[in-house]
Amino acid sequence: MHHPGPPRFTTVGDPVELAPRDPDPGGDYDWRVVDAPAESTTTLGDGAVLDFDPDAPGTYRIALDAPDGTHELTVRVFPDDRKETRLEYPLDEFPRDADELDDVSVIGLFNEHILGVDQPTVENGMVGIEKRLSPGLHRFGFTAPGSFWVPGGMHEVSGPGRPKLRLDASVEDDAVVVSAVTAAAPASKFEDEEISVEFYPDDRDAVSDSDLQRDGNTASLPLDAVGERARIHAVAVGERHSVPDVVDIRVEDSSEDSVYLHYPNEAPEWLQDATIYEIFVRSFAGTRPPTTFEELERRLPYIDSLGVDCVWLTPVLQSPTEHGYHITNFFELADDLGTREEFESFVEAAHDRGMTVMFDLVVNHSDREHPFFQMSAAGVPEYEDWYVWEERADAFTPNEEPSPRSRGPGESDKRAERYFNWKRIPNFNFESLAVRSHLLDVVDEWAGVVDGFRCDVAWGVPHGFWKETRERVNEHHPEFGWLDETIPHDPDYHDQEFDAHYDTSLYYALRDIGTGDEPATAILDALDHIEHAGFPDRSVHMRYVENHDEDRYIDECSEHALRAAAAATFTLPGAPMIYAGQERGMTEYRGPMAWHDGDTALTDYHRRLSRARDEHAVLREGSVERVDYVADTTEAVAFARDDGDERVLVLLHFGDGTATVTLSESIGDTDLVTGSAVDSVPVDDGTEATVDDVLVVDAV
Numbered sequence: 001m002h003h004p005g006p007p008r009f010t011t012v013g014d015p016v017e018l019a020p021r022d023p024d025p026g027g028d029y030d031w032r033v034v035d036a037p038a039e040s041t042t043t044l045g046d047g048a049v050l051d052f053d054p055d056a057p058g059t060y061r062i063a064l065d066a067p068d069g070t071h072e073l074t075v076r077v078f079p080d081d082r083k084e085t086r087l088e089y090p091l092d093e094f095p096r097d098a099d100e101l102d103d104v105s106v107i108g109l110f111n112e113h114i115l116g117v118d119q120p121t122v123e124n125g126m127v128g129i130e131k132r133l134s135p136g137l138h139r140f141g142f143t144a145p146g147s148f149w150v151p152g153g154m155h156e157v158s159g160p161g162r163p164k165l166r167l168d169a170s171v172e173d174d175a176v177v178v179s180a181v182t183a184a185a186p187a188s189k190f191e192d193e194e195i196s197v198e199f200y201p202d203d204r205d206a207v208s209d210s211d212l213q214r215d216g217n218t219a220s221l222p223l224d225a226v227g228e229r230a231r232i233h234a235v236a237v238g239e240r241h242s243v244p245d246v247v248d249i250r251v252e253d254s255s256e257d258s259v260y261l262h263y264p265n266e267a268p269e270w271l272q273d274a275t276i277y278e279i280f281v282r283s284f285a286g287t288r289p290p291t292t293f294e295e296l297e298r299r300l301p302y303i304d305s306l307g308v309d310c311v312w313l314t315p316v317l318q319s320p321t322e323h324g325y326h327i328t329n330f331f332e333l334a335d336d337l338g339t340r341e342e343f344e345s346f347v348e349a350a351h352d353r354g355m356t357v358m359f360d361l362v363v364n365h366s367d368r369e370h371p372f373f374q375m376s377a378a379g380v381p382e383y384e385d386w387y388v389w390e391e392r393a394d395a396f397t398p399n400e401e402p403s404p405r406s407r408g409p410g411e412s413d414k415r416a417e418r419y420f421n422w423k424r425i426p427n428f429n430f431e432s433l434a435v436r437s438h439l440l441d442v443v444d445e446w447a448g449v450v451d452g453f454r455c456d457v458a459w460g461v462p463h464g465f466w467k468e469t470r471e472r473v474n475e476h477h478p479e480f481g482w483l484d485e486t487i488p489h490d491p492d493y494h495d496q497e498f499d500a501h502y503d504t505s506l507y508y509a510l511r512d513i514g515t516g517d518e519p520a521t522a523i524l525d526a527l528d529h530i531e532h533a534g535f536p537d538r539s540v541h542m543r544y545v546e547n548h549d550e551d552r553y554i555d556e557c558s559e560h561a562l563r564a565a566a567a568a569t570f571t572l573p574g575a576p577m578i579y580a581g582q583e584r585g586m587t588e589y590r591g592p593m594a595w596h597d598g599d600t601a602l603t604d605y606h607r608r609l610s611r612a613r614d615e616h617a618v619l620r621e622g623s624v625e626r627v628d629y630v631a632d633t634t635e636a637v638a639f640a641r642d643d644g645d646e647r648v649l650v651l652l653h654f655g656d657g658t659a660t661v662t663l664s665e666s667i668g669d670t671d672l673v674t675g676s677a678v679d680s681v682p683v684d685d686g687t688e689a690t691v692d693d694v695l696v697v698d699a700v
Helices: 293-298 300-305 340-352 371-377 433-447 463-476 504-514 522-533 559-571 600-615
Strands: 008-011 016-018 030-035 050-052 058-066 069-078 083-090 105-108 121-123 126-133 136-143 153-157 164-172 175-183 196-201 213-215 218-222 229-237 245-251 259-262 276-279 310-313 329-333 356-361 452-455 481-484 500-502 540-543 575-579 623-626 629-631 636-642 647-653 659-663 680-683 686-691 694-698
Touching (some): 016 463, 069 196, 126 136, 164 259, 175 196, 293 300, 293 340, 300 340, 504 522, 522 636, 559 600, 559 647, 575 600, 636 659, 647 659
Parallel strands (some): 008 069, 481 500
Antiparallel strands (some): 016 050, 058 069, 105 136, 121 126, 196 229, 213 218, 636 647
């Protein structure tokens, strides 16, 4: 079936990718606009895959003429919410002079980190660019060919946040009733109940728009109109629109008991609050023994002892690199790691210990030594469009190593698009149906072997492709989990794409606290930024202090700060992640695992954090609340977790020694992390407590 999928929701100025699903690379596909707002003059170009860039708000109907018939797609477009802003950095702190910016690029998620798209200018002693950006935080940096320096920063565009929406459905009186629970954005002019809701049937189903009876924040659909399947989508609208939600309704027969209700945007239960352990594969066995799947399996007892629920392995496919992200064969496991049978044995052994396994899926790019890229570069017609080629032998072409047969280092008549300065991993061209078909086969190959995908450079792959792969896999593996690497994190990747997201807001806050650039209250500010962005309540945030791409926290900050930062990831809702070696006090970010010379006390500390989280549901499921307190240092912060059954107070201290925190309420006398007595004394209307790195206590 070539239907392009579920309805799309966007704003003017934010194009939507249109692509047939499960495409036939040799098939003919034509797009056309069949209905549009009266003021729109938008047209569609030629091509099987293209961007639809609406020019007016309203509802559009797009038709796709495909080999299996004609399909229609609804695209709901909201007003442009962007503002003119300038991203800039002081020239006197910049690594280059004002007259040396010809090859400098400003990069960020707004231009997919591609060199040469945005070049800076100098105004009033500041280096920067003018951009139209939506309200919220925007991280940006500067780079040039052959270098990767990013001295930029974070820029906040003022304006309203996005509301939130969650759908709940039930069967009542021979109909499915879909109710929308809405929440206004922080500081919105609307109250929660004033947020309006729009409902849309899925264009792939037999349900017509007239079948759906709407009444405010509720819609109902008679069972006899459902057929075998109906998907109802909804979006909340305040000053801006929410991330959409959807309920999937399936009916086996005419009885109410046969109606199956599913929420595609809800994470599988195992991932919702999982403790994740990332393994940088080839260094995990240690200094001398080579890492193999067998050696990984032999070390599962250690991973299990940390209270880990999910093991994430960095790439294990054929690659010339140690890290594995430069892939040369997407269907074969790396020879040095072992056979497929040995890999599946590792997965089964992890399952036997109650752990899931997450596979690092890399589909944004390949290694430039991949035969498909070599043939594309050589102009073989069958592969010429597999990569994005730019006719630009200019200053933005990163220097290459001299070759005896080249015209000189860095000289070329064309350049393959890549992100940052990643000259060895060119980007796949997702406008190619052959590429899409090939990568769908890659997804199919591994989805039945593991429990979830961590998707590398998720922000570089079109939304439509992720929607297709998510639905394709979960149709056969309903409990499959999806984690995106989207930096900075973006709530739009939750709409039928990913369950869990890198929490870059907390990550950057923890780094700034650890280096002394921000007070410990930046943790709570990071949570506020997430609320402003409009992440749905069903989204899972992976909370981490380091990973294989970042310097070790203990090296950049301190061990004391690391203890508090790790405690933050375990005492906030979401999925805490330990990067292998973090718990051993390692300072080398991809070095061999510190087995014989690791910090056992720090390892035991991580075990205690994990155990406390397992034993107290409030740390996994409770809301986060600000509390009144006074601390003798800005390196300490306090907040509450409350799930309705239990309320605890969490105190974190990032500095050396101890901190004294005076709370405005009484607390229990036992530290829920260590089981030790709490060092506290009652004071007027509260309690004065001493905290080393973390203190978790019952509120009484």
